[in-house]
Amino acid sequence: MIARVSLEIALRKEFDYSIPPALADKIDVGSRVQVPFGPRKILGVVTAVAEESGQTNLKPIVKVIGAQTLVTPKVLKLARWIGEYYCCAPEIALKAVLPEAVRSEAAAWRERLYVRVLPANREFPKLPKRQQEIWNLIEERREILLAELVALAETTAATVRKLEDRGLIEIAAEISERDPHARETILATQPLALNPAQAGALEKIKAAMGGTGVTPVVSGVAPETGVGASVGTGKITSDKTHPDPDLARRQIPQARGLFHPRTFLLHGVTGSGKTEIYLQAIAHALEQGKGAIVLVPEISLTPQTVERFKARFSSGKLQTLVAVLHSHLSAGERHDEWHKIRQGRARIVIGARSAIFAPVEPLGLIIVDEEHEHTYKQEEAPRYHARDVAVMRGQMENAVVVLGSATPSLESFYNCKRCKFTLLELPQRVDDKKMPHVRVVDMRQTKRDGKAPPIFSPQLKEAITQHLERKEQTILFLNRRGYSSSLVCEKCGHVCGCPNCSLALTYHRAEQLLRCHFCGYTELVPQVCPNEKCKNPGIRYSGLGTQKVEDVLGKLFPHARIRRMDADVMKRKNDYREVLGDFRHGKIDILIGTQMIAKGLHFPNVTLVGIIYADLALHQPDFRAGERTFQLLTQVAGRAGRGDVEGEVFVQAFTPFHPAIQYARRHDFVGFYEQEMEFREQLKYPPASRVALLTLKGRNEDKVKFSAEHVRREIEKLTKMESAAPGQTADGAQGVTRPASFKDLIISGPAPAPLLRAESFYRFQIMLRTRAMSALSRELATMVEPLALPEDVMLTVDIDPVDLS
Numbered sequence: 001m002i003a004r005v006s007l008e009i010a011l012r013k014e015f016d017y018s019i020p021p022a023l024a025d026k027i028d029v030g031s032r033v034q035v036p037f038g039p040r041k042i043l044g045v046v047t048a049v050a051e052e053s054g055q056t057n058l059k060p061i062v063k064v065i066g067a068q069t070l071v072t073p074k075v076l077k078l079a080r081w082i083g084e085y086y087c088c089a090p091e092i093a094l095k096a097v098l099p100e101a102v103r104s105e106a107a108a109w110r111e112r113l114y115v116r117v118l119p120a121n122r123e124f125p126k127l128p129k130r131q132q133e134i135w136n137l138i139e140e141r142r143e144i145l146l147a148e149l150v151a152l153a154e155t156t157a158a159t160v161r162k163l164e165d166r167g168l169i170e171i172a173a174e175i176s177e178r179d180p181h182a183r184e185t186i187l188a189t190q191p192l193a194l195n196p197a198q199a200g201a202l203e204k205i206k207a208a209m210g211g212t213g214v215t216p217v218v219s220g221v222a223p224e225t226g227v228g229a230s231v232g233t234g235k236i237t238s239d240k241t242h243p244d245p246d247l248a249r250r251q252i253p254q255a256r257g258l259f260h261p262r263t264f265l266l267h268g269v270t271g272s273g274k275t276e277i278y279l280q281a282i283a284h285a286l287e288q289g290k291g292a293i294v295l296v297p298e299i300s301l302t303p304q305t306v307e308r309f310k311a312r313f314s315s316g317k318l319q320t321l322v323a324v325l326h327s328h329l330s331a332g333e334r335h336d337e338w339h340k341i342r343q344g345r346a347r348i349v350i351g352a353r354s355a356i357f358a359p360v361e362p363l364g365l366i367i368v369d370e371e372h373e374h375t376y377k378q379e380e381a382p383r384y385h386a387r388d389v390a391v392m393r394g395q396m397e398n399a400v401v402v403l404g405s406a407t408p409s410l411e412s413f414y415n416c417k418r419c420k421f422t423l424l425e426l427p428q429r430v431d432d433k434k435m436p437h438v439r440v441v442d443m444r445q446t447k448r449d450g451k452a453p454p455i456f457s458p459q460l461k462e463a464i465t466q467h468l469e470r471k472e473q474t475i476l477f478l479n480r481r482g483y484s485s486s487l488v489c490e491k492c493g494h495v496c497g498c499p500n501c502s503l504a505l506t507y508h509r510a511e512q513l514l515r516c517h518f519c520g521y522t523e524l525v526p527q528v529c530p531n532e533k534c535k536n537p538g539i540r541y542s543g544l545g546t547q548k549v550e551d552v553l554g555k556l557f558p559h560a561r562i563r564r565m566d567a568d569v570m571k572r573k574n575d576y577r578e579v580l581g582d583f584r585h586g587k588i589d590i591l592i593g594t595q596m597i598a599k600g601l602h603f604p605n606v607t608l609v610g611i612i613y614a615d616l617a618l619h620q621p622d623f624r625a626g627e628r629t630f631q632l633l634t635q636v637a638g639r640a641g642r643g644d645v646e647g648e649v650f651v652q653a654f655t656p657f658h659p660a661i662q663y664a665r666r667h668d669f670v671g672f673y674e675q676e677m678e679f680r681e682q683l684k685y686p687p688a689s690r691v692a693l694l695t696l697k698g699r700n701e702d703k704v705k706f707s708a709e710h711v712r713r714e715i716e717k718l719t720k721m722e723s724a725a726p727g728q729t730a731d732g733a734q735g736v737t738r739p740a741s742f743k744d745l746i747i748s749g750p751a752p753a754p755l756l757r758a759e760s761f762y763r764f765q766i767m768l769r770t771r772a773m774s775a776l777s778r779e780l781a782t783m784v785e786p787l788a789l790p791e792d793v794m795l796t797v798d799i800d801p802v803d804l805s
């Protein structure tokens with residue numbers, strides 16, 4: 001027998017090896033193996049097993065790693081899709097699906113030596129004094145870790161072994177699991193009685209999972225739901241003007257009520273009880289003998305969150321282990337958690353991005369909480385988006401996918417409109433708690449002659465004073481991301497933007513230039529505000545950090561207990577937990593923070609939220625700037641009034657009438673979606689199309705620039721290729737691939753990205769926009785590979801990028 005092996009070094013090629021008879025019954029598709037490669041021995045994954053090979057002189061596999069196949073065939077298939085769609089070598093994709101701690105040769109269960117008393121079958125011998133003392137300790141405990149005993153008795157293992165020689169004790173190795181949460185005791189919780197909105201949503205999810213629901217589900221014929229799935233057509237243009245035959249076909253059965261897409265978008269305002277729905281849907285999966293994966297953004301993977309899941313499934317007939325996968329685990333802990341899943345002992349997995357690859361089998365349900373979060377996108381190869389992978393995996397394994405958010409991504413909402421996802425809505429907070437009242441403060445009014453605007457408007461200052469007096473808590477939020485590099489007029493709020501791309505221009509201090517990263521447009525830094533009605537000479541680039549906010553606040557409110565929480569001060573693992581603990585226990589009056597505090601926290605005594613410069617995030621040279629601002633404002637505002645007292649939110653902004661701010665003020669997601677989509681449609685930004693971002697980077701500016709121009713020419717050649725088959729109708733649902741014509745392709749750039757000072761690399765970017773991304777990415781992969789670039793110029797391809805900087 002021979003095995004085909006994908007090696008860990010990226011060669012975009014698989015190699016055949018013979019399976020030695022001794023290993024025959026240990027090797028299967030998915031096994032991790034060590035094989036000879038030239039003079040070296042390297043690791044790889046078996047992707048196929050066959051009788052014979054086209055190659056001759058096969059070398060034998062050296063050894064198998066781990067007792068079980070590590071990559072299941074289903075996950076292997078998923079990895080292949082990732083390699084294809086995200087334009088990376090399959091080896092790299094395969095590497096991503098197994099955690100390092102599981103992949104490495106050294107990975108193993110930790111074995112520990114236990115000392116145990118043996119039953120006495122003869123007269124107890126007379127022991128030397130020292131041995132007698134040790135025996136007493138062992139006898140008292142009956143069983144003790146050897147290491148612990150040695151420490152306790154201040155002795156050596158050799159001395160303990162003497163007791164073993166006498167037949168009094170045994171010393172045996174046993175696996176001891178590293179459970180990161182071993183010391184916690186968790187009280188079990190029972191399912192809550194759902195309110196009607198929750199019940200309606202759960203009913204639909206359960207129906208899609210099969211079982212108790214009323215809606216008939218045609219399984220296996222569900223329409224293609226993948227966000228990143230191979231829609232495989234370059235034909236879809238605008239919805240309005242060209243009805244997409246593919247879409248129409250998909251809509252019909254749905255209109256007839258034959259089936260609903262089995263990917264759900266659960267749009268529920270903060271505190272509307274989404275998590276309770278997740279818990280009950282998971283219970284349903286367990287009842288069906290299936291498992292579930294819950295993805296949460298790393299930042300909200302707090303003990304609080306994990307506990308809610310553990311508590312529900314810690315007892316009763318559905319009892320199962322809940323495995324947790326996140327970046328703070330030690331390699332050993334991660335290894336053990338992963339294997340608990342692989343062995344089927346843990347049927348629920350909760351984790352950040354990479355938990356989407358957890359070997360849950362069979363898989364019934366995938367939940368992606370806060371699905372709009374950008375941390376689901378991996379910023380190194382393979383540059384996959386865990387939400388999109390989740391949708392794809394759900395489709396491949398016939399699992400139901402639930403994406404949840406208070407502020408869905410435009411992509412997901414668009415997929416609902418196109419009947420790829422089923423929309424579920426929870427419009428109210430549980431118990432009808434009111435949404436907080438949001439006031440927008442016009443910071444242009446606070447401008448003092450010749451000086452920078454104050455950090456705190458009189459309105460916010462007054463509100464803080466009142467809330468301090470009432471002994472209620474305040475959160476102040478500063479969006480630091482906003483301080484990248486754009487030029488904003490402090491008087492009228494004008495932002496210097498690109499006339500071609502509608503994106504904020506980037507300020508290049510050294511050259512005194514404003515530049516658009518995507519089309520390369522440049523202009524000189526203006527001396528006065530370009531807004532005709534303003535012409536303020538004070539236009540400038542200024543910075544503000546949480547530190548400064550803290551200092552000013554300390555002077556204004558000397559008696560308040562103030563704490564700051566941002567990446568600078570939260571260095572240690574426990575800092576975050578500690579500050580939140582103090583805040584929860586009322587030891588802090590005002591908490592200042594960045595993105596870190598925007599998410600998912602629940603503090604009943606917080607009644608005031610202040611957002612310092614709300615529109616800073618609008619000035620990013622990124623077409624999602626408005627969407628991000630909307631999401632952030634909505635999420636931050638959601639922190640107020642979670643308890644019995646109604647919450648109040650102050651939003652300080654220089655552009656108070658910007659739609660992102662106004663719609664957030666009214667908690668109006670759909671309104672925001674509709675107006676934002678007009679802009680996206682017009683400029684063909686996602687979700688009206690898909691983007692691929694090609695970045696070239698190197699230390700020599702001219703070389704990078706030249707290479708980028710070369711790449712652009714190659715892309716032009718590639719995409720002018722005429723499509724072959726005539727009459728190619730869009731029937732991507734059957735996964736038919738065909739040569740695509742890229743009629744709608746827009747190529748922008750190359751243009752310089754802002755200099756990455758820290759690494760002193762020059763970067764040039766090319767942005768591609770098309771609806772036919774799966775076709776394009778396949779073409780790109782074949783193009784990029786043989787491309788002759790200078791050795792010191794690196795090219796990365798990012799499909800569906802989230803970070804455009």
Ligand code: ADP
Binds near residue numbers: 193268272275
């Ligand atoms: P979300 O995930 O949408 O922010 P949660 O599921 O965290 O909302 O619910 C917010 C709070 O309301 C939680 O304390 C939760 O226990 C409670 N809750 C959720 N559903 C119900 C219900 N049906 N009845 C009573 N309380 C509920």
Ligand code: ZN
Binds near residue numbers: 498502
């Ligand atoms: Zn431009």
